[in-house]
Amino acid sequence: MNLPLNTLANVQDPIAHARYNMIEQxxxxxxVLDRGVLDALAAVHREQFVPPGCQGMAFADVELPLTEPVEEATRLGQVMLAPRVEARMLQDLELRPTDKVLEIGAGSGHMAALLGHLAEHVVTLEIVPGLVEFARENLRGAGVQNVDVRQADGALDLIPDGPFDVVVLSGSVAEVPQRLLALLRDGGRLGAIVGVEPMMRMTVMRKVGNGFETSQPWDVVVPRLRNFPEPSPFRF
Incomplete structure (x- = not known):
């Protein structure tokens, strides 16, 4: 057991114990074995970012809908990703304390808080006005001060804040958006879950000079981010 001492000391607290079990189990x-990522998961309290009435599901290995009805939230990508998916994405992006990060899909603000724990500054975009306010409230309540939540469409709107060291998409897309790759500085990384059901892969692209190095280390299926291009349907 290598969790921070404050976590180990509080395992008698039911919420701290549930968080500990989430990380360990x-x-x-x-x-996910990176020390910094595990410390971030212990320090950022996921239960502070879930919708009202969902605290009992905060540490479950599921996606949590952020709006109602539930089916519509999933269809529109308005969910918190499962904890293990967020954690593995964080590990693969190899965040540094000096990094400037762009997130597409703020949702509840939880992933942005994790990114903010590991990086210097985070700009996170959210298309749904109600979720913009929800994320801001959650981040304020958690004392997170290095995350800027903006209402914007990451697929279509101008993003003037680049270049970034890291761009992360908190939802799936059919293909890597070239307009977001253009926001990376040299050495920067873009992480996105790419593909079409039933096959999607976590894709990490690192900018090296005028090109990119690509890896696809694991498979997972998650809801779509809105307004990014979809492949044309096949026709005979």
Whole structure:
């Protein structure tokens, strides 16, 4: 057991114990072993970012809908990703304390808070006005001060804040958006879950000079981000 001492000391607290079990039973077995990522998961309290009435599901290995009805939230990508998915994405992006980060899809603000724990500054975009306010309230309540939540469409709107060291998409897309790759500085990384059901892959693209190095380390299926291009339907 290598969690921070404050976590180990509070395992008698039911919420702290549930968080500890999430890390040990869901996240470590998914090959998330980076010390900084595990510390961030212990420090950022996920239960502060879930919708009202969902605290009992905060540490479950599921996506949590952020709006109602539930089916519509999933269709529109208005969900918190499962904890192990967020954790593995964080590990693969190899965040540094000096990084400037862009997130597409703020949702509840939880992933932005994790990014902010590991990086210097985060700009996170959210298309749904109600979720913009929800994310801002959650981040304020958690004392997170280095995350800027903006209402914007990451697929279509101008993003004037680049270049970035890291761009992360908190939802899936059919293909890597070239307009977002253009926002990376040299050495920057873009992380996105790319593909079409039933096959999607976590894709990390690192800018090296005028080109990119690409890896696709694991598979997962998650809801779509809105307004990014979809492949044309096949026709005979």
């Amino acid at each position: 869901q996240i470590r077995p998914w090959n």
